[in-house]
Amino acid sequence: MTVYLADMSYFSGKMEAYLRYKEIPYERRLATSRTMLEEVLPATGLMKVPVIRLADGQWLKDTTPMIEWLEAQYPNPPVVPIDPVRRFMSKLVEDYADEWCWRAALYWRWVPAATRRLLMRRIGEEVLPDFPAPSWLSGWYYGRRQISTYLKGDGLSKETEPVIKQHYLDLLDAMSMLLEDQPFLLGSHPSLVDIGLFGPMFRHYAQDPAPSFVMEQRAPAVYAWVGRVWNARASRLGSEPAFTDFSHPGWRYFLKDIVQSYWPFLLATARAWADGEARVDHEAHGVTYRRLKVVHYRVFCLEVLQREYLSLSPDDRDAVNGLLSPYGRLETLEGLESGLLEDHDLPLRPERPQPSRLQRMKLALVGTPWDMPVKPQH
Numbered sequence: 381m382t383v384y385l386a387d388m389s390y391f392s393g394k395m396e397a398y399l400r401y402k403e404i405p406y407e408r409r410l411a412t413s414r415t416m417l418e419e420v421l422p423a424t425g426l427m428k429v430p431v432i433r434l435a436d437g438q439w440l441k442d443t444t445p446m447i448e449w450l451e452a453q454y455p456n457p458p459v460v461p462i463d464p465v466r467r468f469m470s471k472l473v474e475d476y477a478d479e480w481c482w483r484a485a486l487y488w489r490w491v492p493a494a495t496r497r498l499l500m501r502r503i504g505e506e507v508l509p510d511f512p513a514p515s516w517l518s519g520w521y522y523g524r525r526q527i528s529t530y531l532k533g534d535g536l537s538k539e540t541e542p543v544i545k546q547h548y549l550d551l552l553d554a555m556s557m558l559l560e561d562q563p564f565l566l567g568s569h570p571s572l573v574d575i576g577l578f579g580p581m582f583r584h585y586a587q588d589p590a591p592s593f594v595m596e597q598r599a600p601a602v603y604a605w606v607g608r609v610w611n612a613r614a615s616r617l618g619s620e621p622a623f624t625d626f627s628h629p630g631w632r633y634f635l636k637d638i639v640q641s642y643w644p645f646l647l648a649t650a651r652a653w654a655d656g657e658a659r660v661d662h663e664a665h666g667v668t669y670r671r672l673k674v675v676h677y678r679v680f681c682l683e684v685l686q687r688e689y690l691s692l693s694p695d696d697r698d699a700v701n702g703l704l705s706p707y708g709r710l711e712t713l714e715g716l717e718s719g720l721l722e723d724h725d726l727p728l729r730p731e732r733p734q735p736s737r738l739q740r741m742k743l744a745l746v747g748t749p750w751d752m753p754v755k756p757q758h
């Protein structure tokens with residue numbers, strides 16, 4: 381298979397950690413604006429990485445469904461615990477790592493000046509070498525776009541800034557606590573929670589200069605874990621992972637943040653989506669994140685998690701509720717339908733309608749709109 385990826389990308393790092401650990405052979409294809417427009421967009425409707433082209437020409441997109449699909453093809457050793465309670469909890473943490481840890485990782489990349497300058501240059505050279513502008517200029521433009529979409533457009537304000545910044549430090553402390561007792565976050569082998577948290581921790585926090593220095597000083601155990609996950613190989617670790625049960629005190633920070641901040645954010649997003657709203661305010665951590673984009677993909681995330689939660693046996697659901705009860709409970713929404721389940725049925729259906737020329741030009745400049753899938757012309 382061929383993985384289209386970028387070497388500074390959060391989700392590409394996550395995907396590669398999984399493939400490397402599972403020893404699934406793949407070819408790396410660095411995505412540039414040309415490969416994105418000519419190969420990735422027509423096949424997937426996305427200007428995002430990573431995506432995968434299978435040897436038979438079929439395509440996969442979005443790391444969470446991709447990992448789930450690959451787990452069915454390459455089941456041993458599993459990264460997803462078999463026990464339904466641990467499995468659900470792992471998926472919850474993976475989703476939190478994907479969607480809620482994103483803002484702070486973007487903050488630490490784009491706000492410290494030295495890191496911002498370096499990344500603008502890297503993006504210009506590595507992602508936009510075929511863009512019709514000098515690479516410093518295209519990199520600068522792309523960086524400004526990331527800042528306006530994912531920071532200013534995602535609730536960064538004077539009020540929220542200290543909380544967003546602190547999120548990284550809290551993650552480091554919680555992970556350090558977990559790693560005092562085990563090489564990986566859930567025990568003897570990498571699992572979905574390691575893979576999920578590798579997203580923010582690898583290409584952003586461990587490698588961008590400003591947060592990397594913080595990790596080195598504050599959380600050397602996390603720094604070592606980043607290398608350990610990158611270097612993990614199933615054949616070396618053996619096929620019998622022993623996964624623990626989320627009762628370790630290091631999980632308290634995550635469980636509290638998921639129940640009190642992330643899940644309510646998903647609910648607010650889904651309600652706003654159902655009401656046709658484009659923006660939503662969200663209160664968490666004692667501050668208000670104002671005018672957050674209502675991202676359709678996140679309605680899908682909630683739908684998938686909620687389905688899994690509701691399909692647990694009563695005893696298993698009690699066990700999940702028991703783990704979360706010190707912090708609250710998971711409210712569910714009746715009649716929740718994102719309409720995206722079919723779109724994430726993998727491999728993707730080959731007969732995708734093509735975007736128009738005008739849409740392609742627009743997408744080359746602005747990327748995939750964050751709040752909606754690309755609507756191709758029929």
Ligand SMILES: N[C@@H](CCC(=O)N[C@@H](CS)C(=O)NCC(=O)O)C(=O)O
Pocket residue numbers: 389390391392427428429430441442443444478677746747748
């Ligand atoms: N839900 C997707 C997210 C992929 C994603 O956001 N990729 C980023 C790089 S880490 C991207 O390609 N961004 C392009 C852009 O913002 O224009 C996944 O799990 O793969």
